[in-house]
Amino acid sequence: MIALKNHRPVLQSGHCVFSDYDRDWFDGILQEAADRAGVPLPFREEIVNAIMLYLETACPLNSLPIDYLFRRIRLMLENVGLTPLARHLREQTPPVEIPLDHMASRAPMPLFFFTALKTELDHLKSLGLNTYNFSGKKQCVLAMEGGKRWNRKAQALLEELDSFLEQEASA
Known part of the structure; x- marks a missing residue:
């Protein structure tokens, strides 16, 4: 049951x-x-x-x-x-939660993080999953920056992450 x-x-x-x-x-x-x-x-x-x-x-x-x-x-x-x-009703799945902060803890360097994230999104898309909720963006950026304080470099990385996520979501 x-x-x-x-x-x-x-x-x-x-x-x-x-x-x-x-x-x-x-x-x-x-x-x-x-x-x-x-x-x-x-x-x-x-x-x-x-x-x-x-x-x-x-x-x-x-x-x-x-x-x-x-x-x-x-x-x-x-x-x-x-x-x-x-x-105009588009068939889509319920949103899949993707914890970016957890991914960054496993791949804290931006190059490895973005590669791992792209691989994960490609895998989800191949399964027919096309709607995502990204959580932990700021914690993710801080993990990749190796710092505890928010600064201009962290803000620039957050903007790069947002741009990447927007590009991947529309692909």
């Missing part, structure tokens, strides 16, 4: 499963689709509530493929007259 958090199925993308997803994730996905479609997003809370209600009470599956979930969401949006939103 599998115990599911909040009585929701786990989401599956390839060999990866996600049990920790929430309303905010669905809210962000819908807003992103509305922004791309150039349309307002009426009844956002009600739409998210309908998705959550389906997952918590009506979905008969313990493991739900993400592509199936997005087909269901698109169909629901089309049925309520939000076809432009449905067309």
Whole structure:
């Protein structure tokens, strides 16, 4: 028997499963689709509530493929007259947490850190994971700088890290 958090199925993308997803994730996905479609997003809370209600009470599956979930969401949006939103809904996984400070503790030199981070992101992308939350950026920079105080060099490295993350996220 599998115990599911909040009585929701786990989401599956390839060999990866996600049990920790929430309303905010669905809210962000819908807003992103509305922004791309150039349309307002009426009844956002009600739409998210309908998705959550389906997952918590009506979905008969313990493991739900993400592509199936997005087909269901698109169909629901089309049925309520939000076809432009449905067309711009991008299939994506719940965010994967990447603790940059832990990576920097294993590879404290910038060259090795950025190489390890690129390898990790490429691996996640190959698994179909395309949404990330990066944590511990300032601690990461301090670890690579070898210092305990924030200075101009640390700020420049943080800006380089932000640029790298933005470039990798859009690739």
